[in-house]
Amino acid sequence: MYEIIEKKPQNADVDLLEILAPMVAKNAKPGQFLIIRVDKNGERIPMTIVSHTETTVTIIVQKVGYSTMLLGKMQKGDALEDVVGPLGMPTIIRPVKKVLGIAGGVGAAPLYPQLREYASRGSSVDLIIGARNRDHLILKDDFAAFCENIHIATDDGSIGTKGFVTDVAKRLYETETYDLVIAIGPLAMMRAVVELDKKHGLKTDVSLNPIMIDGTGMCGNCRVSIAGKTYFACVDGPDFPGDDIDFDELLARQNSYREEEHICRIKLGDKK
Amino acid sequence: MQTQDPLIRNHNFNEVALGFSENEAILEASRCLQCKNPTCIAACPASVKIPDFIRLIKEKNSRVAYDTIYKDNVLPAVCGRVCPQESQCEGACVLNRTGRPIAIGALERYVGDESLKCGECKDEKIIPNGKKVAVVGSGPAGLANAASLRRMGYDVDIYEALHEFGGVLQYGIPAFRLPKTIVESEVLRLEKLGIKFHKNVIIGKSLTIDQMKNELGYDAIFVGTGAGLPKSLGVPGEGHSGVFSANEFLIRVNLMKATPAMDYPTPIRIGDNVAVIGGGNVAMDAARVAKRLGAKNVFILYRRDKSSLPARLEEVIHAEEEGIIFKLLHNPVEFIGENHQLKAVRCEKMELGELDSSGRAKPVGTGQYETFPVDSAIVSIGENPNPIISKATPGLETDRKGQIVVNNHQTSIAGVFAGGDVVLGAATVILAIGEGKDAAIAIDEYLKKI
Numbered sequence: 001m002y003e004i005i006e007k008k009p010q011n012a013d014v015d016l017l018e019i020l021a022p023m024v025a026k027n028a029k030p031g032q033f034l035i036i037r038v039d040k041n042g043e044r045i046p047m048t049i050v051s052h053t054e055t056t057v058t059i060i061v062q063k064v065g066y067s068t069m070l071l072g073k074m075q076k077g078d079a080l081e082d083v084v085g086p087l088g089m090p091t092i093i094r095p096v097k098k099v100l101g102i103a104g105g106v107g108a109a110p111l112y113p114q115l116r117e118y119a120s121r122g123s124s125v126d127l128i129i130g131a132r133n134r135d136h137l138i139l140k141d142d143f144a145a146f147c148e149n150i151h152i153a154t155d156d157g158s159i160g161t162k163g164f165v166t167d168v169a170k171r172l173y174e175t176e177t178y179d180l181v182i183a184i185g186p187l188a189m190m191r192a193v194v195e196l197d198k199k200h201g202l203k204t205d206v207s208l209n210p211i212m213i214d215g216t217g218m219c220g221n222c223r224v225s226i227a228g229k230t231y232f233a234c235v236d237g238p239d240f241p242g243d244d245i246d247f248d249e250l251l252a253r254q255n256s257y258r259e260e261e262h263i264c265r266i267k268l269g270d271k272k
Numbered sequence: 273m274q275t276q277d278p279l280i281r282n283h284n285f286n287e288v289a290l291g292f293s294e295n296e297a298i299l300e301a302s303r304c305l306q307c308k309n310p311t312c313i314a315a316c317p318a319s320v321k322i323p324d325f326i327r328l329i330k331e332k333n334s335r336v337a338y339d340t341i342y343k344d345n346v347l348p349a350v351c352g353r354v355c356p357q358e359s360q361c362e363g364a365c366v367l368n369r370t371g372r373p374i375a376i377g378a379l380e381r382y383v384g385d386e387s388l389k390c391g392e393c394k395d396e397k398i399i400p401n402g403k404k405v406a407v408v409g410s411g412p413a414g415l416a417n418a419a420s421l422r423r424m425g426y427d428v429d430i431y432e433a434l435h436e437f438g439g440v441l442q443y444g445i446p447a448f449r450l451p452k453t454i455v456e457s458e459v460l461r462l463e464k465l466g467i468k469f470h471k472n473v474i475i476g477k478s479l480t481i482d483q484m485k486n487e488l489g490y491d492a493i494f495v496g497t498g499a500g501l502p503k504s505l506g507v508p509g510e511g512h513s514g515v516f517s518a519n520e521f522l523i524r525v526n527l528m529k530a531t532p533a534m535d536y537p538t539p540i541r542i543g544d545n546v547a548v549i550g551g552g553n554v555a556m557d558a559a560r561v562a563k564r565l566g567a568k569n570v571f572i573l574y575r576r577d578k579s580s581l582p583a584r585l586e587e588v589i590h591a592e593e594e595g596i597i598f599k600l601l602h603n604p605v606e607f608i609g610e611n612h613q614l615k616a617v618r619c620e621k622m623e624l625g626e627l628d629s630s631g632r633a634k635p636v637g638t639g640q641y642e643t644f645p646v647d648s649a650i651v652s653i654g655e656n657p658n659p660i661i662s663k664a665t666p667g668l669e670t671d672r673k674g675q676i677v678v679n680n681h682q683t684s685i686a687g688v689f690a691g692g693d694v695v696l697g698a699a700t701v702i703l704a705i706g707e708g709k710d711a712a713i714a715i716d717e718y719l720k721k722i
Binding site: 023024026027037041042043044066067070081082083084085086087190213214216217218219220221223225228231235246248249251252253255259 | 501511513527611661
């Protein structure tokens with residue numbers, strides 16, 4: 001069993017959990033994810049590994065569907081039925097001078113270990129972080145430890161610019177230039193960032209979170225079409241260069257199940 | 273052997289074949305001629321001493337019958353159900369001359385079930401030899417390999433990537449052909465033998481082969497990770513919602529227990545009209561599962577004719593009885609969708625031409641097309657080995673299909689062995705069991721030499 005050794009609520013909808021899982025922690029690298037089953041009938045839920053120690057892994061959970069809400073009910077000291085990983089390919093850290101991270105909602109969680117890795121390798125890192133409101137902004141202080149400039153966008157304007165992360169990016173691109181943009185958040189947000197960046201001649205890496213079951217390349221549910229070729233997000237990703245991703249197809253697949261539709265709608269930054 | 277009524281069973285997941293009663297088993301066993309040179313044994317990939325166990329059934333000694341099978345095959349209750357006996361032991365039975373070979377599979381199942389009924393555990397004396405071996409994958413190859421090694425005295429750890437043990441027996445074969453309680457009981461039995469089972473460990477990710485050798489100190493490693501990577505058709509529209517791989521569909525239902533009733537949190541939605549593409553056993557399983565989930569029209573699209581179907585005849589007959597429609601000589605060329613939601617499958621009508629390299633008549637396009645409206649399509653055209661281990665293990669040689677290259681189960685890395693579908697490509701449970709057993713002998717010989 002996998003004990004929850006720390007639980008830190010980030011806001012009403014989002015919890016940070018540190019879980020004892022030595023087999024997952026041992027080889028974990030930035031960009032990789034794990035899969036959790038809360039109880040013995042549970043769904044397999046993929047979650048990005050935000051950070052890890054030698055024996056524990058930290059994840060950030062947005063309570064939006066049945067299974068994540070069930071996970072949200074678990075307290076420090078409780079044990080989870082299954083935790084498996086690390087899954088997926090580690091992020092390819094590119095040798096660049098200046099990186100812009102763009103996070104939407106809980107997309108800040110998977111973005112955090114990547115940007116931290118860039119910073120630790122000497123890249124200069126800026127961040128645009130978007131959320132529904134002031135309360136839903138997560139990891140801001142953690143990012144502040146290594147980001148040079150942090151720009152905030154909220155839906156209600158309770159902190160930072162009122163509007164989308166792309167509104168902030170548009171303005172930023174008038175004066176700043178970057179070697180690479182990493183955008184992680186709802187699909188519609190990542191698509192909007194990729195489209196904007198293309199206009200500015202910028203390359204965008206994204207991290208995909210399609211529906212998955214096993215997470216080891218067996219089921220093919222997480223398939224994604226990139227420049228006409230099929231990739232499995234679980235084993236080939238979850239990070240991909242964003243330029244040639246068929247986001248329309250991905251959005252349709254993401255919406256195959258009502259629960260996922262629900263998740264998509266309320267994920268922050270997604271106004272669809 | 274009696275079966276559930278087709279029109280009742282196509283609405284439930286209970287076992288189709290009901291098994292022999294004691295009397296039926298004894299009666300059937302009495303027909304065995306006890307050949308001096310048994311052709312059935314030679315035709316069994318695990319070389320089970322078939323006439324011996326049949327004689328013991330006749331003598332009402334199913335316990336010793338079980339011991340007899342167990343020596344060569346640790347999973348009689350499983351193999352009795354899922355082996356293609358008609359092309360192995362039963363196909364070789366001399367009584368085929370009379371048109372009624374011995375129902376060896378049904379008898380093996382009877383022996384396996386009897387032993388499970390009384391909760392019997394093999395009370396074997398294991399003499400530890402102080403060496404430890406890791407087995408990667410808890411499917412048929414891994415279980416057979418682990419059992420054989422354990423009985424030779426090795427300390428054995430089995431690592432499984434998923435949250436349940438049994439591999440394809442758990443995620444792939446539906447409960448109406450192989451009840452999951454049987455798989456669980458067999459695993460429990462092996463646990464009692466002293467084999468240690470570890471779930472949620474992905475070799476190549478959680479642990480590398482190198483770490484297993486150098487940090488955990490395994491003297492040898494057996495890779496029996498099967499063939500779990502679904503092949504795709506490579507036709508337009510395969511990315512649409514509503515197109516499943518058979519793996520996804522069966523994993524949802526078998527492993528995650530998805531039902532339209534949402535009794536379990538993992539969802540499934542297939543609609544009324546379901547096309548299953550392919551003609552093998554997995555395609556039959558997928559079609560029959562779709563029917564049981566409530567689909568009104570389930571049809572198989574297969575590009576050759578009926579006699580070329582690779583599925584076991586019994587599975588084809590069962591599928592037909594349950595109302596599965598066979599649209600033969602149809603080759604899917606496109607999945608048609610609206611807003612990336614599947615709406616129809618377009619097929620080219622085929623005819624059979626000259627024999628191809630597989631010895632079967634090659635399907636040739638006629639230039640005529642037919643489009644079938646569907647709510648979902650399940651692609652079931654085979655599997656390749658999962659590449660996680662080979663990608664993560666420098667020096668582990670694979671062929672162009674991703675199958676691990678071996679010489680008497682020894683891979684290109686010293687001390688690392690492989691067997692089953694990861695070497696053979698998708699094959700049968702019993703072949704994997706045979707491979708696991710043979711690989712154990714190879715591992716034992718290797719470890720005795722070093």
